[in-house]
Amino acid sequence: MEKDDRIYVAGHTGLVGSAFVRALKQQGYRNILTRAHEDLELTDQAAAEEFFRQERPDIVIDAAAKVGGIKANSDAPADFFYINMQIEQNLIWSAFRHGLKKFLFLGSACMYPKECCQPMAESELLTGLPEPTNEGYALAKICGARLCSYLRRQYGADFITAIPANAYGIGDTFDPEHSHVIPALIRKYHEAKENGQEEVTLWGTGRPLREFINTDDIADAGIFLLQNYSGDEPVNVGTGEEVSMLELAEMVKRATGYNGRIVLDESRPDGMMRRLCDSSRIRGMGWKPGINLETGLKELYAWYLRTF
Numbered sequence: 381m382e383k384d385d386r387i388y389v390a391g392h393t394g395l396v397g398s399a400f401v402r403a404l405k406q407q408g409y410r411n412i413l414t415r416a417h418e419d420l421e422l423t424d425q426a427a428a429e430e431f432f433r434q435e436r437p438d439i440v441i442d443a444a445a446k447v448g449g450i451k452a453n454s455d456a457p458a459d460f461f462y463i464n465m466q467i468e469q470n471l472i473w474s475a476f477r478h479g480l481k482k483f484l485f486l487g488s489a490c491m492y493p494k495e496c497c498q499p500m501a502e503s504e505l506l507t508g509l510p511e512p513t514n515e516g517y518a519l520a521k522i523c524g525a526r527l528c529s530y531l532r533r534q535y536g537a538d539f540i541t542a543i544p545a546n547a548y549g550i551g552d553t554f555d556p557e558h559s560h561v562i563p564a565l566i567r568k569y570h571e572a573k574e575n576g577q578e579e580v581t582l583w584g585t586g587r588p589l590r591e592f593i594n595t596d597d598i599a600d601a602g603i604f605l606l607q608n609y610s611g612d613e614p615v616n617v618g619t620g621e622e623v624s625m626l627e628l629a630e631m632v633k634r635a636t637g638y639n640g641r642i643v644l645d646e647s648r649p650d651g652m653m654r655r656l657c658d659s660s661r662i663r664g665m666g667w668k669p670g671i672n673l674e675t676g677l678k679e680l681y682a683w684y685l686r687t688f
Contacts, residue, residue, distance in 0.1 A: 391444030457516030586626030
C-alpha cells in the first residue's frame with residue numbers, strides 16, 4: 381500500500397467501516413473513496429460495476445454488510461443471507477473485473493461451525509454447520525471468503541480475508557431490535573439507571589463465552605494484513621481473551637454506573653456456548669491488539685452519552 385493509493389472503504393458509515401476510515405486517515409493515507417448508501421446501492425450489480433469503472437480503486441476494504449444481533453438474525457435469515465450475498469458478490473466480482481492491487485474481505489467469527497475445536501483455528505472453517513440463530517449471515521460470509529480464495533487460486537488475484545472476533549466500538553448502533561450485545565446492554569443499563577429500575581434482564585443462562593475486539597483494533601489489523609499478508613487462507617483477528625455473558629453484563633453495569641440487579645431469562649436462547657478465535661497466525665506476523673475490553677466499554681459509553 382502506498383499513501384496515495386485510491387482506497388475504497390465499502391460500508392464506511394458502519395461500525396467497522398468507519399473505524400477503517402479513521403485508521404487510514406491517522407496513518408496518512410490521502411485518497412480514501414467512500415459512497416453513501418443513497419449514492420451507491422451495492423446490491424445492484426450494474427451500480428457496483430459502474431462505480432468501479434469510473435473510480436478504479438487500487439485497494440478495496442469490504443466492510444459493507446447487513447448486520448444485527450441474535451434476534452434480528454433469527455427473525456430474518458433470508459434477508460441476512462440474500463442481501464449479504466448480493467453485496468459481497470457484486471463488490472468482489474466488480475473489483476476483480478476492473479483490476480486492483482488488493483482486496484480485503486471482512487468475515488465474521490460466526491462463520492465457524494457450532495461444534496468445532498476451541499479456540500477456533502482457520503482450518504476449522506467448513507468442517508460443520510454454523511450456529512442456527514445466525515446461519516443465514518454466516519453462510520453468506522463463508523461464500524464471500526471462498527470466492528476471494530477461488531479468485532486467488534484461479535486467477536492469482538490478491539484477495540484476502542480477515543475474520544474478526546465479535547466487534548464493538550464507536551459508531552455502533554443502539555437500536556433495541558437490531559443492535560449487537562454490547563450496545564444493547566449499554567442502552568439497557570443506561571435507561572435502567574435513568575429510570576431508576578431495580579433490575580435488568582439478561583437473555584440466556586449467562587454462561588456462553590465470547591471474545592470481543594474493538595473496531596479500532598480490527599481496522600489496525602486489517603491495514604496490517606493489507607501491508608503484510610498475501611495468502612489463500614483467512615486470518616483470524618482477535619484478542620485471545622474471553623468473558624462469559626454474565627461477566628460482560630457486570631462489566632457494562634460498572635461502565636454505565638448502574639446499581640441494580642441482573643436477572644437471567646433462561647427461556648431465551650444462548651447461541652453458541654463458546655466462540656474464541658485462534659489468532660496465533662496474525663500474532664506470529666507481529667500484530668497484537670491494543671485496547672482491553674474494560675477500557676473499550678468505558679470509551680464506548682462516553683461516546684454514547686455524547687451522541688445520543
